Amino acid sequence: MSNEMIFVSMLAIPILAGIVSQFASSQRAAVHISLSGVFLAVPICCHAIYNVFRHGRFFAFSDWIFIDELSAWHLAVLLAVFTLSSLFAMVYFGEELRERKLSIQQAKTFAGLWSPAMAAMMLVLISNNLGIMWVGMEATTLLTSFLVCMRITRDSLEATWKYMLICSVGIGFAFLGTMLMRLAAKDLPLDPNQALLWTNLMAHTAFLSPALVKAAFIFALVGYGTKAGLAPMHSWLPDAHSKAPSPVSAIFSGFMLNTALYCIMRYIPLTEETLRHSGWALRFLTGFGLFSILMSAAFILFQHDIKRFLAYCSVEHIGIIALGLGLGGLGTFAALFHTLNHSLSKSLAFFSAGRLGQSFGSHNIEKMSGSMQVSPIWGTGIAASILVLIGIVPFSLFISEFQILKAAVDSSRMLVVVGFLIGTGIVFIGALRYVLPMAFGKISAPFEPLPARKLDAFLVAAPLLILLVLGVWMPKPLQSALSRAAAIIQTSPQASVIQGIPGGKP
């Protein structure tokens, strides 16, 4: 298959599925058409990812589209999250259909926006042109906004309004950053159509104007950081993630935040190379990351709604990833690893919260106590996922957090270490305060029994198994993939990324 065909079909299949689903005659048909769009795109993406890791990066459409190892890694995480979330959507909406709570209009809204949202996120990942990357990011905001208020209530409208407003302002800043980067490339001996290409900019960083690159980075960091949920631009996140239906929350936390971070990851090496690795850009990332961790820790202590709690948890983990990126070296490797761990565990958490919410009829933590007895599968799901999220050994999330901590200690950033430990410690205590009664407490509210099906068991077991396995063993292909991806961000020649990985070389 030629490169162009791969990319076109990657994007076209989900979009077509979304369009076709609008003509469906029943809710079930609409949802299934959209989900099949997702599933059909999976093999093509896997093929592309395999090609990249085998043969290196490849281009298409006069270099405007490309995949390198960093894109391929994020694409892999995207596929995992979307596949699991689509399977969960079948379970979740199946239940809604049975209770006759899903109207045809709502199903069509969901179907028409679900797979195109995946296509938009893929567009962000595969574009070499920073402008097209921005267009894709804006498209994800626009496409997912009605997914949040799929069910129109006062709260969901309020959440959607805040989401649209804050994220659009953020995206506006990101556009300014893109324009400034274009201006920074004034001395490049290229025609305008090639000037915004990331590969071109990376190859010619000596020609970029440092002042403009700095300004571009700041605007891009603040702009894309709004979309990623870095504090203090995160205020839309708790509202949107808690009021959206659970499959949508899963892809928000599981992948959309990562997409925004990916955009920032593309700007980091440009800035660092231009400023000759002075660490100027990394300082901002560390600052934002630490601030996100501490801010979310403060808010987590006062939550009553499980999904809102999970949303603040996302803010914390995005902060951890940003912190890892800011530390560099082993931190970058760990940050990329953490994206996978966080996405898997957060998706599982939202699945469980959603399903149990359907059973209890509410997402209030106190009302949801005794989940293990209500449904062993989903009770395990919620308890295990939250425990994983706060960093329980021996899951891989603990490993990635530990690696980031090690990177901070190795570079003697004691303030970072202290802040990180305080933040994660507070989250640990706060989360346990919620999850233990929720999982093991006494049942205090009326509930509907949930059938135990194989699909449910698979949805809970698969992520947990992956996280457990990765926690004790880092397969060589995964390690090399992550190292190559990290090397793209971390272009500094000195820090070697391979040191200090358990299971790898000492």
Place this chain on the structure above:
Amino acid sequence: MLDLLIILVVLTNLRLLATSRIESLISWTGVQGLLLGGFALLSRWAHLAPDVVLVGITAFTLKGIVFPVMLFKLTKAVHSKREADPYVGFIASTIIGLLAFIASLWLGERLPLPGNDMSKLVLPATLFSIFSGLFLIISRRNAISQVIGFLVMENGTFMLGVGTLYYAPFLVEIGALLDILVAVLIWSVLIRFMNRAFHNIDTQKLTHLKG
């Protein structure tokens, strides 16, 4: 000539900061859009190519005509005429706007735009527009005013995109304009939903989700 257009855009921004009537806000945003369309065409008069002309004409129609018409229809649909009580009053807004303009001029000097660009005022005007848009979003309670704040912000970045000789590829600029169009469409629908659910579009009432 380009300087004059940029100054007029800055003046329209100040006018937007100072007014609180919704119709006035929409009309002046439309005027700003027309000015920007003209600016897009005029700034690249020497290098006119079909894609440049297309961007200029699209900006002219979208920002100058389509958006104001859509917003007027929306205003009529939700029966919103006047800003209830802006958080910041007229004279304070004007003074803040003026201070912001001074700050933008100062910043513009710090960040010199490359070589043979067309006007020294492009970057300050851009920064000022972005600030005005943000200020409108923060200081107004009416939802439509906030949409206008967003449009003003995007006008600012558009000015930077077309105001120098080193402009972004055609597809990116058209993509940006279309993105804004879709965003305004989505907002119109959202505001209509909100009006039906809340019976007004005062965003100060949107405080249920807290903490």
Place this chain on the structure above:
Amino acid sequence: MAVFIHPLLALVFAPLLRGIINKTKALFAGRRGPPLLQPYYDLAKLLRKGAVYSETTSWLFRAGPLVGLSICALCLVFLPLGNFPACISFEGDLILIVYLLGLMRFFTVLAAMDTGSAFEGMGASREMTFSALAEPTLLFGLAAAARKAGSFSLTPLMREITPEMWQSSAPSLALVIAGLFLVFLAENARIPIDDPTTHLELTMIHEVMILDHGGVDLGFIEYASSLKLWILGSLIVGLAVPVRSGNLGIDLASMLAALIGLAVLIGIIESTMARFRMCKVPQLLVGACVFTIIGFLIQ
């Protein structure tokens, strides 16, 4: 000799500007209106009359009109005529003019408050409020022009404002002129800030302050306000119509023509607009201030 032409011209022709304004308004309204020389006839009539002074007033009441007239006449000597210098010119005479006008306003207000009437007091307070907004505008506008021309004295300033300067910095000068024009309307109590024809409480600012003056005092006040019209008008005309040919006749003729044009413009504005609501006037003046400040910033 040439330096005395401008002051003499101003002394003679200033009331004519008023006549032109009134005639324009009348023509717009479809009337024939008063003759162009009516202000002169009014002055002559007033100078022949006696005055009645209230017992509550003091020397301030009699000093107000006198100070006003002398200050306006004094300001005339600083005004250049195109390329030709003013009688007296030194660095900072710009600022002196602004402050002299402020001094005149101060005495007018004192004279108004001296009557002890609440009516005049109301007018005085309104006047001070609006002038607090108009004076910075005037100062910034003149400072912007001074910055452009590189000198704080009117004579070199006017000399620098040539058509070439207009070509290179048209936006800045246009903004300054817009701001100064609004100040011109405010200082001379024209619509849309004040209505010079009514004596109703709702619409008065300047008229109410001179309500109690009569006879010679009123004549002085009327004449002084004509001179003030001329002074501010010639500043605007000097900036807006940059005819610097060096030939006295051409410069003179162009300035007169421009002033007459300005008077006609005011007449048109007064005929087509109504006075703004009192709460809108500060907003208008703040807008004018913004114009001049921006004109000052962008060079």
